[in-house]
Amino acid sequence: MNPRKPSIAVYKFSSCDGCQLSLLNMEDELLDLAEAVDIAYFLEATRAARPGPYDIAIVEGSITTEHEVERIKEVRRDAKILIALGTCATSGGVQALRNFADHKVYASKVYEHPEFLHYLPTSTPIAEHVAVDLELWGCPVNKRQVLEIITALLNNRRPNLPQYSVCLECKRSGTVCVLVDKGIPCMGPATQAGCGAICPSNGRGCYGCFGPAKSTNVDSLVHILRNAERMPGETERLFRGISGNAPAFQMAAESFISKEKK
Amino acid sequence: MQNEFIFGVNSTVALQKKDFDLLLKKLQELGYEVVGPRVDEQTLRYGQINTMNDLPKGYISKQEAGRFQLIHTGHSRYFDVIPGAQSWKQFLFPSRVELFELNKNAGRWDINRTESHSPAYAFIGVRGCELAAIQIQDKAFIREDFTDPFYQERRERAFLIAVNCSNPAGTCFCASMGTGPRVESGADLILTELDNVFLLKIGSELGRNVLNGLPVESASAFLLQAAERELEQASKKMGRTLDTEDLPELLLENLDAAHWQKINSRCLSCANCTQVCPTCFCWDTVDTMSLNGTETKRERVWDSCFNPGYSYQAGGNTRPTIHSRYRQWLSHKFGTWKVQYGTLGCTGCGRCITWCPAGIDITEEIAALRKEVKK
Numbered sequence: 148m149n150p151r152k153p154s155i156a157v158y159k160f161s162s163c164d165g166c167q168l169s170l171l172n173m174e175d176e177l178l179d180l181a182e183a184v185d186i187a188y189f190l191e192a193t194r195a196a197r198p199g200p201y202d203i204a205i206v207e208g209s210i211t212t213e214h215e216v217e218r219i220k221e222v223r224r225d226a227k228i229l230i231a232l233g234t235c236a237t238s239g240g241v242q243a244l245r246n247f248a249d250h251k252v253y254a255s256k257v258y259e260h261p262e263f264l265h266y267l268p269t270s271t272p273i274a275e276h277v278a279v280d281l282e283l284w285g286c287p288v289n290k291r292q293v294l295e296i297i298t299a300l301l302n303n304r305r306p307n308l309p310q311y312s313v314c315l316e317c318k319r320s321g322t323v324c325v326l327v328d329k330g331i332p333c334m335g336p337a338t339q340a341g342c343g344a345i346c347p348s349n350g351r352g353c354y355g356c357f358g359p360a361k362s363t364n365v366d367s368l369v370h371i372l373r374n375a376e377r378m379p380g381e382t383e384r385l386f387r388g389i390s391g392n393a394p395a396f397q398m399a400a401e402s403f404i405s406k407e408k409k
Numbered sequence: 410m411q412n413e414f415i416f417g418v419n420s421t422v423a424l425q426k427k428d429f430d431l432l433l434k435k436l437q438e439l440g441y442e443v444v445g446p447r448v449d450e451q452t453l454r455y456g457q458i459n460t461m462n463d464l465p466k467g468y469i470s471k472q473e474a475g476r477f478q479l480i481h482t483g484h485s486r487y488f489d490v491i492p493g494a495q496s497w498k499q500f501l502f503p504s505r506v507e508l509f510e511l512n513k514n515a516g517r518w519d520i521n522r523t524e525s526h527s528p529a530y531a532f533i534g535v536r537g538c539e540l541a542a543i544q545i546q547d548k549a550f551i552r553e554d555f556t557d558p559f560y561q562e563r564r565e566r567a568f569l570i571a572v573n574c575s576n577p578a579g580t581c582f583c584a585s586m587g588t589g590p591r592v593e594s595g596a597d598l599i600l601t602e603l604d605n606v607f608l609l610k611i612g613s614e615l616g617r618n619v620l621n622g623l624p625v626e627s628a629s630a631f632l633l634q635a636a637e638r639e640l641e642q643a644s645k646k647m648g649r650t651l652d653t654e655d656l657p658e659l660l661l662e663n664l665d666a667a668h669w670q671k672i673n674s675r676c677l678s679c680a681n682c683t684q685v686c687p688t689c690f691c692w693d694t695v696d697t698m699s700l701n702g703t704e705t706k707r708e709r710v711w712d713s714c715f716n717p718g719y720s721y722q723a724g725g726n727t728r729p730t731i732h733s734r735y736r737q738w739l740s741h742k743f744g745t746w747k748v749q750y751g752t753l754g755c756t757g758c759g760r761c762i763t764w765c766p767a768g769i770d771i772t773e774e775i776a777a778l779r780k781e782v783k784k
């Protein structure tokens with residue numbers, strides 16, 4: 148074992164495994180990655196696991212059980228750098244829908260015996276429980292961004308992550324604005340770039356899975372989207388989506404929309 | 410066919426519409442990649458034009474603040490649709506250009522500049538506002554003190570067929586900016602579309618050479634008059650106007666006007682206006698590094714003054730609020746641009762009005778600022 152290679156541990160909390168799969172999907176880069184780092188703990192990839200401490204912990208998933216509340220503290224204790232990977236880890240993910248509803252009703256609709264479940268009434272991001280050094284949004288994360296943060300860490304520089312909205316990615320790729328051109332409700336103007344504008348370039352509106360962009364104007368977008376609604380409540384559903392527990396989207400959904408409903 | 414081409418530069422000839430494909434074919438034979446407006450996936454883009462059937466015949470565009478609609482009316486014109494979000498900027502100043510690669514070699518860095526392999530473009534249907542925009546970008550990229558080799562190569566090799574605009578849209582105000590709807594010069598050929606015929610004013614020796622051998626005739630006085638009438642009508646169809654009289658002073662002397670704050674409630678800071686603007690030229694450089702840090706590729710990508718990262722400097726952001734970024738954009742476009750380049754940075758194409766999801770209208774914003782200042 149090359150002692151100079153930084154060790155990486157990849158953990159799963161409440162999540163669909165999609166972000167871990169985006170790590171494994173880096174087919175062209177995986178060998179180089181294995182060369183550059185020591186993958187010490189990554190159960191989705193290999194049963195061979197070495198105990199900590201590790202240089203870098205990459206955490207997928209949100210905190211939804213008492214057990215996870217304790218386990219994330221151990222992960223933090225064992226790692227020099229902790230990266231929250233994907234929108235579950237950075238905002239709570241789609242499972243945070245229960246934060247805005249009666250979780251007991253949800254549980255009883257899915258499980259015949261919900262009394263056997265042990266879970267918290269809310270799904271929360273990693274940063275609500277332990278200090279997080281870097282958050283990478285996305286559902287799933289973009290593999291180029293994952294490579295960028297690992298490369299930046301290995302080369303001791305700041306990662307180059309965009310601060311602008313999805314709109315700039317649409318324009319760079321020649322995608323014509325679906326909101327202005329087709330009237331399709333799109334979260335792009337308020338959503339952090341990083342995905343490469345996948346949805347608009349396929350003729351769909353952005354659903355905000357990369358979370359709120361910095362310095363965005365969510366209130367103005369709510370107003371625009373309400374005028375573009377194709378069915379009642381569409382705007383609320385968009386803000387209550389994958390990144391619904393992100394404070395900026397949550398505030399938009401709660402204050403603005405519910406006020407208008409009254 | 411013809412040994413001698415009798416028509417000189419500045420003369421106007423008539424080409425039957427059915428023969429337009431011969432012109433396109435000639436350009437293709439000369440090695441041009443012919444691009445122009447076309448309808449793809451029910452939207453208007455600039456892309457490859459193989460034959461005139463690729464042009465948006467029968468379409469018009471309805472444009473209002475924050476709304477673009479492509480409508481098929483079935484009329485017989487090929488150039489009656491006012492362009493959409495895309496502009497010729499994407500060919501001359503592409504959104505993404507690889508600049509160079511760095512390779513670490515025995516402790517030092519080797520620089521490998523990227524060889525440019527840009528095609529020679531022939532642009533079909535450049536409107537007055539768009540031609541003016543290209544000339545404005547020329548001033549930014551081809552200068553005495555600095556010339557951008559990527560832009561220069563594309564620009565100097567491009568063949569331009571301009572089009573006189575006879576059907577302006579709701580967000581157009583080129584008449585206010587003095588850039589259209591008529592094109593006087595600056596293109597190799599200037600086209601006016603009539604019902605059965607295209608009139609082509611020869612704008613350059615190159616344009617003349619391209620027409621040589623095509624079945625063109627001298628344009629009759631009747632056709633010239635018909636073209637004149639259409640253009641006079643077009644000026645009256647502008648959906649917007651903008652008073653440029655007190656620009657750039659109006660902006661530069663009123664940077665603290667209360668009106669700027671009002672934009673905060675509407676502007677998304679999404680950067681759409683700057684990206685669709687045919688004169689906006691801001692860029693960023695992005696480095697992509699290999700995992701082991703021995704190879705780096707640098708690209709130039711479109712950027713925007715609405716990107717919070719754009720005005721980030723050591724220690725913080727010089728334009729931290731949305732209105733400060735909007736003010737920067739507008740006061741550059743209608744203010745300091747003139748100081749830098751001797752011209753305003755707006756040609757009245759109306760794209761920023763149409764493609765703003767919030768429907769913010771620069772003509773209204775300038776008028777509102779003027780109203781406040783006059784009080």
